[in-house]
Amino acid sequence: MDFLIQPSDPGNSKDHNLIWKLISISFVIVIVVLGFCILYLWIKLKSVIRKIRNPRNDAELETCEPMLPIIEPVNEPEQVVMEIPNEHQNANTWNLEYVHQIEENVYHTLGLGYITMLRRNRSTDPEQQKVIKDELRFLTEGIERHPNLLTFIGHEENGSRISIYMEHPEGGNLLKFVKRFDDSNFGNHLRNVGYENTHWVLDSRLTTLCTFDLLSFSWQIANGMKYLAGNEFVHRWLTLKNVFVTANKTIRIGNFNLTRRFGNNPYYAIVTQRTQLDLHHQAPELNSNENRFSEQSDVWSYAVSIWRLWTLGKIPYEGVENVEEFIGDGGRLSKPEYAHQEVYHYMLECWKREKLDRPTFSKLTEFFENHMDSHGLQIKRQIDQKLEASRTVQEAMEASG
Known part of the structure; x- marks a missing residue:
């Protein structure tokens, strides 16, 4: 049996390659456009979340002029304080987090807002010890979290020294x-x-x-x-x-x-x-x-x-x-x-x-x-x-x- 081998048409091969190139280019374009769409939607989503948490409409917003200058925290060497303790744990077993000290006894936690050392009592006077322990009892046993009450973070007891760590509101008292x-x-x-x-x-x-x-x-x-x-x-x-x-x-x-x-x-x-x-x-x-x-x-x-x-x-x-x-x-x-x-x-x-x-x-x-x-x-x-x-x-x- 004889077989006839017919050479391919060079023109058809070129058309085939062109089609694949067009498909590849189109695919890349679709991926790029899709990426931009996802980025745009992400930016819009963040904007919506920000507006929900901080409801301001720039078109409607009227401000109380003149404004006071914004107070920036002072960057100081890093310190270490306690995170929130698990129940019945003392300070020595808590996780630690690096923070920036921004003023005496006040600490800025990275990503979570502020922590302040509310009390540091070194006195051995029984009356002073009772006062701070009464406050600690209230914070640990007395009340649940509430958005209009200062958040308790943790405490540390080291001999006669008792330290209480609280949320630090940026606006002060x-x-x-x-x-x-x-x-x-x-x-x-x-x-x-x-x-x-x-x-x-x-x-x-x-x-x-x-x-x-x-x-x-x-x-x-x-x-x-x-x-x-x-x-x-x-x-x-x-x-x-x-x-x-x-x-x-x-x-x-x-x-x-x-x-x-x-x-x-x-x-x-x-x-x-x-x-x-x-x-x-x-x-x-x-x-x-x-x-x-x-x-x-x-x-x-x-x-x-x-x-x-x-x-x-x-x-x-x-x-x-x-x-x-x-x-x-x-x-x-x-x-x-x-x-x-x-x-x-x-x-x-x-x-x-x-x-x-x-x-x-x-x-x-x-x-x-x-x-x-x-x-x-x-x-x-x-x-x-x-x-x-x-x-x-x-x-x-x-x-x-």
Whole structure:
């Protein structure tokens, strides 16, 4: 049988190679375009997440001018502190993380926000040891995580030395924060009986402060105290110095070394040495020999604290020689310049002589929510979004242990 071998057509071979080249080029183009699409979607997704956590609309955003300069942390040599401990572990068994020391006893953790050394007690005095151990007991056993309470990180005991590590809010304590502002750089939106710019978008920057921030802070402090009272705790030392501001202007109540559980009683009574509190924040019933701390005495302190908030840090009862006598005679702090009349009226409710006539913290949170709603202020949803972001950060700090 004969076979005929016919040579291939050179033209067909060239066409075949051309087709494969076109297919290869098309495939590369598709891969490149797909890569750009994925990159674009990723950037958009990050933008959406950022807006959810920090709800600002640049087209609508109005800022409180002029702004203060941004304070950058100082880079110092690396130090080592403890991460969150597992239950029943001491500091020697905790994982370690490298951090930058940014000021004395304050540490910046990489990627997780801030850690501060809240207490370092070297004293062997039994009374001081008891105070710090009482605070440690509250932090480790007393209360669960809450977005308006300072987050406990861990503690270390080394002989008589006890160190407590807490979340470090970037804005510092609320008193120092608001005192950075005055008439020249505070955004006052109070107009007669109402507010202007009711569609305001809350600015998370720590370089600005306005009326709506003060409303947000007032509600958040009441919200944190509502949580404490609901778990049968009295704070006993609620002042702006013990309230802190985070990077996105969420509020953390801290300094729990006097916090106690009142349990089945409606109050916590001191039967030993009288606790030295700030007289300006102290409810009148605490001036008696009873020393009975209650949610109602915390409510009195709360109202004095937000009075200082709405005056941008003024000293309460300034110029009054005998504060106790002034209050006993029915004297009360005057209306802050930046506070709405309804807000001031509720402060007066908190300063009722009869403690049972004062509102609870549940009523206080309801008041501010209703106040914002009745004046058409659309900021409560933004506050909730910020707090949800805070919960995420707190969970991340706990999960790292």
